[in-house]
Amino acid sequence: MDIKNDIAEYFFSLVYPETYSEFHIENISEDEKSFLEEFPKANILPLEDKNTTELFAIILSCNNRNKNIFLNMPFFENLLKKLGLQSNQRDIQALQIQVLEYIQKQDNINIIYEIFEHLSTLKVGGIILYEEEQCIKTSFKHYIHQLTSKQKLKKIPKRQKPKAFNVKNSWFYQNISHIEEILEDAKKLSFMPIWLAKFADIQINNLKQAKFHISICGIAKSGKSTLLNALLSQDVLEISAIPESTNKIKVSYAKEPKGIVKFLNKKEWKKFIENLYFDDELNTLMKENKESFRNLTDLYITDDGLELDMKTDDIKNYTSSKHYSKISYLVKEIIIQSPVELLKNNLTLINTPNINTIFNYKAHQIETCISKSIAVLYLINASKPHSQKDIDFLSNIIAYENLEKVLIVFTRSDLVSLPDLKNLSSSIIDDIKKTSSGNINKNISKIDFIPIASTLALLHRTNHQDDALLRGYDIEDTGIIALEDYIENIIFKHPTQYTQKLLLNTYTNLEKIFKKSLSILEQSNTQKNIIDLDEKLSDIKNKILDFAQEMLQTVESTTEGTKIKIKNLGLNLKGYLLDYINYESSKNNYINASKLENIITTNLKDNLRYLIEKTQSHFDKRLETFIENIHLVYSLINPDKFETELLRFYENNLREITKYQYTEGDLNLYTNELKKYINHILRDGAKLRDIKKTMDMAFELSYENILTYLDQKIDRKKKNFLDKISQMIESMEFVIKNNSKPFISPNPKEKISQLQEIKNIEEKISSYIKELRLIQ
16 A cells, blocks of 8 residues: 555544555545645534544444445535535545645644543444554554654653543433432432331432442463552562463452461361372372472361452462472462452452362362352463353353353453454454354344553553563553543443443332322322331241241252262263263273263253252242241231232242342353363273272262352352341341321411422332333
């Protein structure tokens, strides 16, 4: 392409890579040449109240993918007409050349940064994609560095840093502001019962305390530790060429930094030792460091699990596999509390163990973390080919209903060109499509990509920015700010299923509260008089707690029955595998491990899925009986409409938290573990008698690991169940007691005014609920 303009050269190679070689200056028409010469004189402003840099951003954003969007915009059509251009791609490209030449002649870096800000607005509005925005920005990269060098020579002040994301202006917090305004209006009502106002305050407080979890995942050496250090602006975790932090690391906000290291308890350590049989490498390591491990276990492995508080600087001693003591093998989980701004609004980042971990309990940790997160950052080292392990893991997690987004973070992006990154992202999507099943288009839409140079970002964040600048990267070039913006956008800036549900629950409860207020005011002379109310409420509480204990017994008996069925599944599968091995051995055939893996996957996974669904169906029936009993005991006090609706709200919560929402990840845990053991058993040189012996051990160990994970999951469900029961009883008591108190009616004139004000508040809440339900 014979374009002397350096910016245009980069621009057309990145934005139009497929037609880059076809677009030559000498091939353009005489009219276009005339336009190119006259463009600098053209008066294209003012047009649609858009300033120059905004206009340039719009012109540069038009590409082969989105050109129809632009050509259908009246504003863009008017712009082309004013310039005497046709609505075709060649004229648009000619216009883009002149815009780029004009920008370059200005020698003004602020123009470029203003264009970048407008590009960000177009990206948020969905006009351009993230990759398209980055292509345009990258076009200016070398020119920016030239201008920056000139600025340093002339001692021109550096540009101001971009404004940080203001969470208070986000979609989520604007809705919280709407709710707070509603409550402020309610406090102005002279008649509003104090107990209803207090109950409304509880709803907004619960909303503000909502937690947001994001998991950071990847294979060993994908750069998770470096990225987390950059996000924390501190060298908390060790970084090296060998796999480092294989532990689960939970990072949350606190005003003062602090580290907590949690160790395995004796029961968990015993399970860890038992699993060594099927891992030669780790077994050798343990034997070589036998004395060291014995001393460590005496100090750190206790019945209940030891916890140590420490400074964050000392954490790397417990995460590094390089540490001489090997103490990281005893660590179950690490908690880091940090004053980093990103974490301030109830955000928790969870750095999971490597997805190719050899430890069963760590594989369980990964699954648990992902099932509680609203998004996953999946790291891939862009300087190396992605693996099938990456594709299998991504194909699995995009099907998780709780995940709003799966952001694939390309680490070491400073070593890879942007076109190569685009090719890599396309290749990953293609590979996932080949591997995935189900609603593939919906699941694929969850995936986004972002490149980041974590090491250079860390240099900036730890006062070594000169080293990064020598490599040509300012803090924005590293991608760390774009990543932090993306994280905040996922949670707060745009609606998600999770935040939408939180807000709907709050608005719906407020709607009930104001309907109740209206009812009280309209029927102010009536009073709900319940004889021996305290005694009846105490009786209701005791009965519900008795029902709850019966429910827990049902859970335990159902779980025990499930365990027996799982064991029988294992025994049947083991028998099938041994028959296959015996048959192949009798024919002197090679025993195909891949075929055994397929048998395990199809047989065990399908049977487990069926078993879980049958168990859930049985449990659901018992739960409905439990809920009917709750209704019966509350009928003793003849609840009004408000109390009945509130009770239904808590009953729906109970249904949701008691549902065993198994995922493909759950099933993969069970099957992958067994496949790993089988591969170990069938290694080269294994004898038939040894295979039979170790097969028994493999199935027994796998069964015990499954039960451990199942028990952990059930224990969490039981705890949540009891917490919700206590919350329901407490709330119902509060409402029923206060609802029975006499109400002094305002005078008739004031009553009419108050009724109208409540109706206005109700209408406002209804409109917000309607808006939320329209969000797809």
